[in-house]
Amino acid sequence: MELILASASPRRRELLQQIGVPHRCDPADIDESRHEGEPPEEYVQRMAQEKAAVVAARYSGQSVVVLAADTSVVLDEDVLGKPADHFDGLGMLARLSGRSHAVLTAICLQRPDGDSQTQLVETQVTFTSLSRELCEAYLATDEPWDKAGGYGIQGLAAAFVSSIEGSYSNVVGLPLAQTWQMLSGLGIASVLETPGE
Numbered sequence: 001m002e003l004i005l006a007s008a009s010p011r012r013r014e015l016l017q018q019i020g021v022p023h024r025c026d027p028a029d030i031d032e033s034r035h036e037g038e039p040p041e042e043y044v045q046r047m048a049q050e051k052a053a054v055v056a057a058r059y060s061g062q063s064v065v066v067l068a069a070d071t072s073v074v075l076d077e078d079v080l081g082k083p084a085d086h087f088d089g090l091g092m093l094a095r096l097s098g099r100s101h102a103v104l105t106a107i108c109l110q111r112p113d114g115d116s117q118t119q120l121v122e123t124q125v126t127f128t129s130l131s132r133e134l135c136e137a138y139l140a141t142d143e144p145w146d147k148a149g150g151y152g153i154q155g156l157a158a159a160f161v162s163s164i165e166g167s168y169s170n171v172v173g174l175p176l177a178q179t180w181q182m183l184s185g186l187g188i189a190s191v192l193e194t195p196g197e
């Protein structure tokens, strides 16, 4: 059974490669707006499910599994997505400075015949205090723009992270232990195992 990664994120591709799971990429393009009053946990799960469903519909009748994910930074019940512009990015970094926030990633596995399963994984990340100058310097790099919360823990922003509780790969966009467990349950093999064993 072939695995389709419904993602345009280079991080998700690299993370899946890291654990030796063969896959093909077929990105989903969906409306990512949040419903009025929608709790962050429900929002990220709905996003992952919608990405998976859109791509699964392209493979009707085929023996594939579609994997989709959505990552959001959550602070005071607000969802911080990708910064829209410099001002937005500056506001996000100022809010994250000196505090802990949650990074939520939902993963969804969908078969074209309709079966699907979703899992939500949470990681707590604590930032050191960031000066205005530091935020400006970071925003002058190309790192913040395609990332939830306007930072990348795998890049320069690692310097801002004083502690993390939970899965690191979850922050980068795909919680690997949980993903691997779900894939194994469906018989999708990595280089670490052979189907049927």
Ligand SMILES: Cc1cn([C@H]2C[C@H](O)[C@@H](COP(=O)(O)OP(=O)(O)OP(=O)(O)O)O2)c(=O)[nH]c1=O
Binding pocket: 006, 007, 008, 009, 011, 012, 027, 028, 051, 069, 070, 071, 072, 073, 103, 146, 147, 148, 149, 151, 152, 153, 154, 171, 172, 173
């Ligand atoms: C917090 C954080 C997020 N991110 C990234 C992971 C996700 O790619 C992105 C959140 O946006 P998503 O909407 O989850 O994903 P995406 O638009 O990049 O890709 P696709 O929907 O096609 O799968 O932020 C990091 O790379 N590092 C970090 O430290």
